[in-house]
Amino acid sequence: MQERRLTPTSFIVLGLIELAGEATPYELKQVAARSVGNFWSMPHAQFYTEPERLAEAGFLTEDREQSGRRRKRYRLTKEGRAALARWREEPTEELAQLRDPGLLKLFFGAPAGPLAAAQLAAHEAKLAEYESMREQDSGEGAPGPRATLDAGIAHEREWVRYWRKIAGSA
Numbered sequence: 001m002q003e004r005r006l007t008p009t010s011f012i013v014l015g016l017i018e019l020a021g022e023a024t025p026y027e028l029k030q031v032a033a034r035s036v037g038n039f040w041s042m043p044h045a046q047f048y049t050e051p052e053r054l055a056e057a058g059f060l061t062e063d064r065e066q067s068g069r070r071r072k073r074y075r076l077t078k079e080g081r082a083a084l085a086r087w088r089e090e091p092t093e094e095l096a097q098l099r100d101p102g103l104l105k106l107f108f109g110a111p112a113g114p115l116a117a118a119q120l121a122a123h124e125a126k127l128a129e130y131e132s133m134r135e136q137d138s139g140e141g142a143p144g145p146r147a148t149l150d151a152g153i154a155h156e157r158e159w160v161r162y163w164r165k166i167a168g169s170a
Contacts, residue, residue: 006059006083012036013050014059014076014084022075025051035145038130038152059083106166113170120163127156 016028016036023031029047051074055062059080063073076084102119106112130153137146 006087008040009042009046009050010054010059011084011087012040012042013047013054014080017051017060017074017076018081018084022073024071024073026071039148054080102163111170112166116163116167116170120160120167123156123159123163127153127160130156 012032013028016031017023020027020031025048028051029044032042032047051060051072052062054060055074059077060074061077063075065071065073102115105115130149134146134149134153137149139146
């Protein structure tokens with residue numbers, strides 16, 4: 001597999017396995033839900049198909065348990081580490097893709113008051129979750145997860161401000 005064929009999903013799998021040391025697809029799904037899943041959505045099935053594809057291409061090793069559930073455990077290879085390192089070093093100018101159901105409904109004429117109230121409650125809850133995570137952060141470890149959490153907090157604060165404004169003008 002040439003690196004130009006590696007996708008964002010590929011790099012998510014490689015990165016999560018790097019963080020974990022080794023992981024089953026189920027463990028990848030769980031770790032993603034608590035981390036990158038807060039800002040990058042991925043169908044759960046890809047946590048099963050992508051590691052297998054990456055193993056076939058030489059970016060991961062695959063070990064299957066000999067008994068019990070016969071789960072597959074994946075680890076990075078030298079090639080996988082190198083591909084992940086090169087990807088991290090490339091700056092990107094790509095902007096986030098915004099797919100917001102609330103904005104879509106607002107655009108097409110949904111009643112602003114009830115929509116704003118529902119969106120405000122959802123964003124306040126997510127903000128509280130992120131702020132709780134930040135309070136529990138010891139400050140140790142890699143700075144990347146902490147920096148992305150700070151971005152999530154800023155993002156949710158802005159959405160709370162925005163939906164309060166919409167609610168106030170409804």
